[in-house]
Amino acid sequence: MEAAAPRADQAKSLTETDKAAKVVPAVNPSPNVAEESHIAPAPAVHAAPFGRRIALVIGNSNYQNVPVLQNPQRDAATVAKALEAVGFQHVTLQLNLGRERLIDALRAFAKQAEDADWAVVYYAGHGMEVAGVNYLIPIDARIASDLDVGLEAIPIDQVLNAAERARALRLVILDACRDNPFANQMKRTVASRSIGRGLAKMEPDPGTLVVFAAKHGETALDGDGGNSPFVTAFVKDIQVPGVEVRRLFDNVRDDVMDMTDRRQQPYSYGSVPGRQDFYFTVK
Numbered sequence: 001m002e003a004a005a006p007r008a009d010q011a012k013s014l015t016e017t018d019k020a021a022k023v024v025p026a027v028n029p030s031p032n033v034a035e036e037s038h039i040a041p042a043p044a045v046h047a048a049p050f051g052r053r054i055a056l057v058i059g060n061s062n063y064q065n066v067p068v069l070q071n072p073q074r075d076a077a078t079v080a081k082a083l084e085a086v087g088f089q090h091v092t093l094q095l096n097l098g099r100e101r102l103i104d105a106l107r108a109f110a111k112q113a114e115d116a117d118w119a120v121v122y123y124a125g126h127g128m129e130v131a132g133v134n135y136l137i138p139i140d141a142r143i144a145s146d147l148d149v150g151l152e153a154i155p156i157d158q159v160l161n162a163a164e165r166a167r168a169l170r171l172v173i174l175d176a177c178r179d180n181p182f183a184n185q186m187k188r189t190v191a192s193r194s195i196g197r198g199l200a201k202m203e204p205d206p207g208t209l210v211v212f213a214a215k216h217g218e219t220a221l222d223g224d225g226g227n228s229p230f231v232t233a234f235v236k237d238i239q240v241p242g243v244e245v246r247r248l249f250d251n252v253r254d255d256v257m258d259m260t261d262r263r264q265q266p267y268s269y270g271s272v273p274g275r276q277d278f279y280f281t282v283k
Helices: 007-011 072-085 099-113 146-152 156-163 181-185 229-237 245-259
Strands: 037-040 053-059 090-095 118-124 127-130 133-136 169-175 208-212 267-270
Touching: 053 072, 053 099, 072 090, 072 118, 072 229, 090 099, 099 118, 099 156, 118 156, 127 146, 133 156, 156 169, 156 208, 169 229, 208 245, 229 245, 245 267
Parallel strands: 053 090, 053 118, 118 169, 169 208
Antiparallel strands: 037 090, 127 133, 208 267
């Protein structure tokens, strides 16, 4: 178990450049490993049409203060492998991150994104919306009241900050719309402060695309197989040649709605640069 970070350290932000997260060399991702990270090179033949493409893939399953989630670390390992297969030069897989390690991972990725054309972040695990602000929840979070959220969780704006440093495509995929046990146990100190079901809709800056596994205010399904319906659709659709990214996520949405009998609808917010087309796989 990862020890809770000292309270003084919880004010760290992504603007710090010291103590960047270390990433161990490439290994085969295993869903049974509690904590793991890797960077794997992709075959050079895929790289030229796209420029430099990097990804940070995070799966938080082993929560310490609420029940364990079964799928996120499996989903993250599947997504990392799929991105490597379509030619991403740098794919960093991180599993079961506490707050300090999550900040370190975002800080390191932000530095890498400065030299990248594509920056993709995928996160699976618990998320929360409080008073209209979306947060990622680290595995060591202790959230007894709404006042704890800002100290224990990571605002999604910090994830956007890391990805937005890339030159061309900035894509953040949030597979965090699960039923949240923290919300049921939290004390509200301000009666009017909302604690949402799922995540709140977003308006990222132009040129950044944010994709939710389930539409704002709704929850996502884990599914009956090894991966969630969203990940099953995503890893299948990115391998189809010649599908531009705008159409790609329309296809993911339709596939997920088919698989879930329309109970789950992925949703995209923001936009990608309009004068350029983006493909995960060329024709």
